[in-house]
Amino acid sequence: MADPIQFYFDFSSPYGYFASLEIDALAERHRRAVVWKPIMIGSAFKASGNLPLVDQPLKGAYARHDWERMARMMKAPYRLPDRFPVPSLPPSRAFWWLAEGDGALAKTYARAVYHAYFAENRDISEVAVATELAGRLGIDATALEAAIAEPVWKQRLKDETDAAIAAGVFGSPFFIVDGEGFWGADRLPMIEVWLRDGGW
Amino acid sequence: MADPIQFYFDFSSPYGYFASLEIDALAERHRRAVVWKPIMIGSAFKASGNLPLVDQPLKGAYARHDWERMARMMKAPYRLPDRFPVPSLPPSRAFWWLAEGDGALAKTYARAVYHAYFAENRDISEVAVATELAGRLGIDATALEAAIAEPVWKQRLKDETDAAIAAGVFGSPFFIVDGEGFWGADRLPMIEVWLRDGGW
Numbered sequence: 001m002a003d004p005i006q007f008y009f010d011f012s013s014p015y016g017y018f019a020s021l022e023i024d025a026l027a028e029r030h031r032r033a034v035v036w037k038p039i040m041i042g043s044a045f046k047a048s049g050n051l052p053l054v055d056q057p058l059k060g061a062y063a064r065h066d067w068e069r070m071a072r073m074m075k076a077p078y079r080l081p082d083r084f085p086v087p088s089l090p091p092s093r094a095f096w097w098l099a100e101g102d103g104a105l106a107k108t109y110a111r112a113v114y115h116a117y118f119a120e121n122r123d124i125s126e127v128a129v130a131t132e133l134a135g136r137l138g139i140d141a142t143a144l145e146a147a148i149a150e151p152v153w154k155q156r157l158k159d160e161t162d163a164a165i166a167a168g169v170f171g172s173p174f175f176i177v178d179g180e181g182f183w184g185a186d187r188l189p190m191i192e193v194w195l196r197d198g199g200w
Numbered sequence: 201m202a203d204p205i206q207f208y209f210d211f212s213s214p215y216g217y218f219a220s221l222e223i224d225a226l227a228e229r230h231r232r233a234v235v236w237k238p239i240m241i242g243s244a245f246k247a248s249g250n251l252p253l254v255d256q257p258l259k260g261a262y263a264r265h266d267w268e269r270m271a272r273m274m275k276a277p278y279r280l281p282d283r284f285p286v287p288s289l290p291p292s293r294a295f296w297w298l299a300e301g302d303g304a305l306a307k308t309y310a311r312a313v314y315h316a317y318f319a320e321n322r323d324i325s326e327v328a329v330a331t332e333l334a335g336r337l338g339i340d341a342t343a344l345e346a347a348i349a350e351p352v353w354k355q356r357l358k359d360e361t362d363a364a365i366a367a368g369v370f371g372s373p374f375f376i377v378d379g380e381g382f383w384g385a386d387r388l389p390m391i392e393v394w395l396r397d398g399g400w
Contacts, residue, residue: 047258058247058370062381069380072400073393170258180269181262186386193273200272 004033005191006176008164010041011088011124013172014067014078015185017114021076022188023175024107030195036099036107038092039161041172047165052085070185077119086123088113089157090130090148096156097147098139109137204233205391206376208364210241211288211310213372214267214278215385217318220311221276222388223375230395236299236307238292239361241372247365252285270385277319286325288313289357290348294330296356297347298339309337 009016053063071078099106116122135141175182209216253263271278291313299306316322335341375382
């Protein structure tokens, strides 16, 4: 099997959510694995000079509308959360703690976090929400809550974010496939052609 | 036939060039016409707070690389022009003058301008190039050169740009389909699904 696809995202990113619903099935069609990597995209925005979409004139209104229709096209559950965007530190740290022990479980947890935020309007910036979602999956919620507060997992999230920026990541979602960066949920069709053709 | 697709672009935009190679064939598959509308995207950037891609850290390097591989994927002739980006006033004014008399000829001229800039490294900000390209298509080059300097066509380009911004356009290419805005060459697959399904 060829190298896995690196999937960088922020839990607060609607386009990251939409991509998360499709990337594994896309990769599987071409016998690739996907490594999920939550990061703090705000730090990448500082490095690239970008602003969150909703803070930009014209583009912000476009994005709000685009998320609604993209959800309709994909038949995906979606509503813009009441609190948006949020700093997604608790579930991001929890993810990296989980991933250390069980990559598949971490991915399942990440899917639950995205669903809670963009389909159920839960405030994923709250530690209580991050732990509740873990508990529902049979994860030790007390241990996960402790991990969220531990310096080692705070640092791990920072390190993963720095490594992503060093690799050229400047938005969410961002994919690295065979060393090539692809930015945005709307690049999934291009990634599919890349995987089909073995690059160009 | 349903409403034509509005295709907004700047002659200095690589993504506009790539989209120009595909949009008419795409529209034709769904029995739609396409109205081409060159604008001065720098004015739209001022309204939206954006910067040209190549002036943005990380994103600029990404874009340069992405243009190269997009050209390879599309098997389209492409090289980043030596002077890039350029203010594309002469061919843009010439386009609107031509479009007043013959929309099809204006579109043929626009294709020639894009090809000259992104395939042949010609400096399309020069009036001499704008007129030479017209001459090759059998257009009256003297009349076209005069039009480029006339206040009425300078104003027309400003008006079209203002109208585009008022319609929500903030980048190149930008499409309006059935009243819906779609931003970017990478949205062509989404536009195709929209046309196929009759919207969602």
